[in-house]
Amino acid sequence: MFVEFKWLSNPSLQTLLCLLSEGGEEARVMGGAVRNGLMGESINDIDISTTLMPIYVVSRLKEKGYRFLLTGITYGTVTVIINGTTYDVTTLREELGTQGRHPKVSFGRDWKKDARRRDFTMNALSVSMRGELFDPLNGHDDLEARRIRFIGNPEERILQDPLRILRFFRFFAWYGNSFFPDPPALKACNHLKYLLNQLSAERIWTEFSKLLSAPDPGRALFWMDQIGILSLILPQIESGGIDTLSRLVKIQQQEKWPSDPILRLMSIISPNEEGINALNRSLKLPKILASRLITWARSVEPDAHMSFTEFEQFLYCGEILGIIDRLSLATARELSKKNDQSAQIVGQQLYRLLKHGKTWKKPKFPVSGRDLLTLGYEPGSAISIVLTQMEKQWVDSGFSQKKKELLGILSLKSTS
Incomplete structure (x- = not known):
């Protein structure tokens, strides 16, 4: 069977495949690029497998003057790196055993043995430089059925790397086409879920955030919750959180909002600062994401009936991003109540504020301490008090008062 992928005809890729196939060797594109190509999905990375031993891969690259990095030579x-594009080239291998996440490997020339060491059948597909599709483990049938199935014994695959439990649910969220996951896979994930405790927080969050970014992660999270995996990695999950997430996903799809994994995380946990601090410690979230969660927890949901002027004053006095996150979730909550007319009205009002808040630019208070010094104020706490009072007055005016007007009012007060 031959396939046509536009990216496969790339001259740089063809040159590299040709180089690695000289002298009776063979090189193919393997895994994700082939899977996504067959599904019509976007291609992020192109991985190449070859029968050529690593030392000879390096030798041929040097001979041609190509840039390369020994990222995983062991x-x-x-x-x-060719013309700004990176390709991972890996020699065919067989895993002889594991030590944690570090397998013992033996290099070889057997394509089927190399395929068997992988996680899912759909990831064992490969394609030659001419477009010939190789399917040693019937992954094409699983791919067409959108069925996520481990290669061989699911428990053996998971014991090689427990992260495959989360990868299974992530692939189910992205590529699965039924409500029910593969029963043997689900059984193995349930039986070996305790192994997740062996994984680093960084690996768990990386995989979980990819799952949350899927078009609709609800089914995967439902089954993770059913077998106790979700509460294992996310003790802060709220009762009914998955239903809340489903409502958010529907609005995101309807209004073409981006699939924001952090907003989706917010939808399934409580805005409790203590709980979020515990979550940040357990998952070791990047500082910018941890800060966003804390800001959301500290923010207050605005009243749907606010005028734009009142809302702008509310935004000015609070944390804009936290308020926007609160509004996004509140909008999804109300608009999802299709049979509740009053909720629909509130939802539209909230959405009106949300769209306004996303484009609103926080104005700068026009008066500074230096202006007050020029008017004869002595340096010290008195200036700070006066500035605070003036800023409140300026906010209450709807940010309409200009610097000259504010200083003029201050001058009148000081002479009266």
């Missing part, structure tokens, strides 16, 4: 992987 496991047979070399990263090649």
Whole structure:
């Protein structure tokens, strides 16, 4: 069977595949690029497998003057950079056993043995430089059925790397086409879920955030919740959180909002600062994401009946991003109540504020301490008090008072 992928005809890729196939060797594109190409999905990375031993891969790259990095040479992987595009080239191998997440490997020339060490059948597909599709483990049938199935014994695959539990649910969220996951896979994930405690927080969050970014992660999270995996990695999950997430996803799809994994995380946990601090510690979230969650927890949901002027004053006095996150969730909550007319009205009012808040630019208070010094105020706490009072007056005016007007009012007060 031959396939046509536009990206496969890229001259740089063809040159590299040709180089790695000289002298009776063979090189193919493997895994995700082939899977996504067959599904019509976007291609992010192109991974190449070859029968050529790592030392000879390096030798041929040097001979041609290609840039490369020895990113995983112990496991047979070399990263090649051609015309700004990177390709991971890995020698065929067989895993002889594992030590944690570090497998013992033996390099070889057997494509089927190399395929068997992978996680899911749809990831064992490969394609030659001419477009010939190789399917040693019937992954094409699973791919067409959108069925996520481990290669061989699911428990053996998970024991090799427990992260595959989360990868299974992530793939189910992205590529699965039924409500029910593969029963043997689900059983194995349930039986070995305790192994998740062996994983680093960074690996768990990376995989979980990819799951949350899926078009609709609800089904995957439902089954993770059913077998106790979700509460294991996310003790802060709220009762009914998955239903809240589903409502948010529907609005995101309807209004073409981006699939924001942090907003989706907010939808399934409580805005409790203590709980969020515990979550940040357990998952070791990047500082910018941790800060966003804390800001959301500290923010207050605005009243749907506010005028734009009142809302702008509310935004000015609070944390804009936290308020926007609160508004996004509140809008999704109300608009999802399709049979409740009053909720629909509130939802539209909230949405009106949300759209306004996303484009609103916080104005700068026009008066500074230096202006007050020029008027004869002595340096010290008195200036700070006066500035605070003036800023409140300026906000109450709807930010309409200009610097000259504010200083003029201050001058009148000081002479009276």
